[in-house]
Amino acid sequence: MRASDKAYxxxxxxxxxxxxxxxxxxxxxxxxxxxxxxxxxxxxxxSRLTAEGLTTAGGRGVVxxxxxxxxxxxxxxxxxxxxxxAAALAAERGDPETFxxxxxxxxxxxxxxxxxxxxxxxxxxxxxxxDAAIDAAISNAYxxxxxxxxxxxxxxxxxxxxxxxxxxxxxxxxHAAIAEAIAAxxxxxxxxxxxxxxxxxxxxxxxxxxxx
Amino acid sequence: MRASDKAYxxxxxxxxxxxxxxxxxxxxxxxxxxxxxxxxxxxxxxSRLTAEGLTTAGGRGVVxxxxxxxxxxxxxxxxxxxxxxAAALAAERGDPETFxxxxxxxxxxxxxxxxxxxxxxxxxxxxxxxDAAIDAAISNAYxxxxxxxxxxxxxxxxxxxxxxxxxxxxxxxxHAAIAEAIAAxxxxxxxxxxxxxxxxxxxxxxxxxxxx
DNA sequence: CACAAGCGTTATGTATACAAAAAGTGGATT
DNA sequence: AATCCACTTTTTGTATACATAACGCTTGTG
Numbered sequence: 342m343r344a345s346d347k348a349y350x351x352x353x354x355x356x357x358x359x360x361x362x363x364x365x366x367x368x369x370x371x372x373x374x375x376x377x378x379x380x381x382x383x384x385x386x387x388s389r390l391t392a393e394g395l396t397t398a399g400g401r402g403v404v405x406x407x408x409x410x411x412x413x414x415x416x417x418x419x420x421x422x423x424x425x426x427a428a429a430l431a432a433e434r435g436d437p438e439t440f441x442x443x444x445x446x447x448x449x450x451x452x453x454x455x456x457x458x459x460x461x462x463x464x465x466x467x468x469x470x471x472d473a474a475i476d477a478a479i480s481n482a483y484x485x486x487x488x489x490x491x492x493x494x495x496x497x498x499x500x501x502x503x504x505x506x507x508x509x510x511x512x513x514x515x516h517a518a519i520a521e522a523i524a525a526x527x528x529x530x531x532x533x534x535x536x537x538x539x540x541x542x543x544x545x546x547x548x549x550x551x552x553x
Numbered sequence: 554m555r556a557s558d559k560a561y562x563x564x565x566x567x568x569x570x571x572x573x574x575x576x577x578x579x580x581x582x583x584x585x586x587x588x589x590x591x592x593x594x595x596x597x598x599x600s601r602l603t604a605e606g607l608t609t610a611g612g613r614g615v616v617x618x619x620x621x622x623x624x625x626x627x628x629x630x631x632x633x634x635x636x637x638x639a640a641a642l643a644a645e646r647g648d649p650e651t652f653x654x655x656x657x658x659x660x661x662x663x664x665x666x667x668x669x670x671x672x673x674x675x676x677x678x679x680x681x682x683x684d685a686a687i688d689a690a691i692s693n694a695y696x697x698x699x700x701x702x703x704x705x706x707x708x709x710x711x712x713x714x715x716x717x718x719x720x721x722x723x724x725x726x727x728h729a730a731i732a733e734a735i736a737a738x739x740x741x742x743x744x745x746x747x748x749x750x751x752x753x754x755x756x757x758x759x760x761x762x763x764x765x
Numbered sequence: 766c767a768c769a770a771g772c773g774t775t776a777t778g779t780a781t782a783c784a785a786a787a788a789g790t791g792g793a794t795t
Numbered sequence: 796a797a798t799c800c801a802c803t804t805t806t807t808g809t810a811t812a813c814a815t816a817a818c819g820c821t822t823g824t825g
Contacts (some may be wrong), residue, residue, distance in 0.1 A: 343779090415696070418696065580777095591809060
């Protein structure tokens with residue numbers, strides 16, 4: 342693994358997990374010493390982070406980007422647009438059997454949610470598989486790329502909300518509905534199910550938001 | 554101006570203007586010598602280009618990304634989604650007078666198109682002002698950013714099509730319709746006008762596409 | 766003759782030294 | 796006392812030397 346990759350992954354994780362708070366200045370020497378690498382690969386890592394929008398290069402040095410409540414609204418506005426379209430396209434172009442299988446798995450998800458840590462991990466992995474299946478089905482590299490760059494910020498926001506069992510169970514049902522609509526080949530239904538899910542998800546985040 | 558900025562601008566221009574064709578390998582020493590800088594700022598420029606999707610870092614060295622006809626379809630699929638939403642949001646949130654003024658200017662655009670080079674430049678600047686006004690009106694940094702990253706690829710595709718006077722005149726009318734819908738505060742109409750414009754634009758590109 | 770393995774060449778990845786610019790600090794002047 | 800200017804210090808930007816890995820070529824063997 343390259344040093345720049347390592348630095349990128351470490352910094353990205355620190356930002357997403359809120360160990361590096363918004364407004365923190367990432368001085369090059371300081372960070373390169375902390376991560377045990379030289380400034381050159383660190384700078385490349387900072388470039389990538391800035392390109393993703395996790396940091397900004399304005400003024401002196403790079404600074405960890407702020408995410409406020411207003412940003413969350415903007416984030417979900419774009420997310421609804423992109424993922425709604427993605428779900429619709431998946432319904433048009435996807436393989437029904439793939440999503441039918443995912444739907445059945447998602448219906449059994451509540452069993453995983455009740456369980457301990459490892460089972461919970463399985464649940465997140467399952468949701469990830471649904472996202473991946475949608476990405477694969479739409480066969481539009483640009484749309485996939487746009488969603489991917491969004492997800493980075495979303496993971497960051499998610500950390501602000503408490504994912505209780507009740508919300509996860511409801512989310513699983515919503516995901517199952519999306520999978521079902523895609524399997525049925527119904528674009529408008531798939532888009533509607535996605536819109537519904539995202540609105541509920543946003544409401545949950547805002548309701549359980551803990552100010553930093 | 555920093556050397557890395559200079560290198561970025563130069564390479565970006567070379568790619569967009571098709572002086573560096575898809576598949577071209579951008580060797581670090583070769584390019585740094587050509588641009589008269591050292592490898593360090595060049596690498597940063599290549600990083601930025603790769604983040605934008607103009608180049609890919611796969612295998613050995615960075616390679617100029619290919620844009621095929623299939624890519625154009627994908628590109629416009631995403632563009633329709635994003636710009637449609639943007640137009641709708643602008644209709645909801647924008648200042649009517651701003652877009653009313655733009656609409657009136659666009660109606661006079663055919664006079665510019667008939668003229669010589671400088672007048673044509675004024676036309677492109679006018680369309681740019683409409684885009685900028687929409688960006689400002691939607692007040693959604695994430696959506697603006699997503700559209701901005703798309704526009705880079707679009708400029709590249711545009712260069713494949715011959716922008717004759719007839720098409721530009723029609724495009725001006727389509728833009729005027731978008732501005733009118735936004736000024737009227739009608740989101741659905743604004744989205745529809747955008748969809749229409751983009752479809753016609755795509756048809757024109759594909760019809761006049763000159764294989765490289 | 767084909768294929769694989771080892772070596773050499775050439776590319777990228779990393780570290781460090783140097784240059785330049787910007788920000789903070791101290792002192793002097795009004 | 797406040798402000799402005801110059802200086803110091805710190806931080807980023809650039810160049811270059813070195814390390815490492817990948818690609819291709821040659822050579823030997825099946």
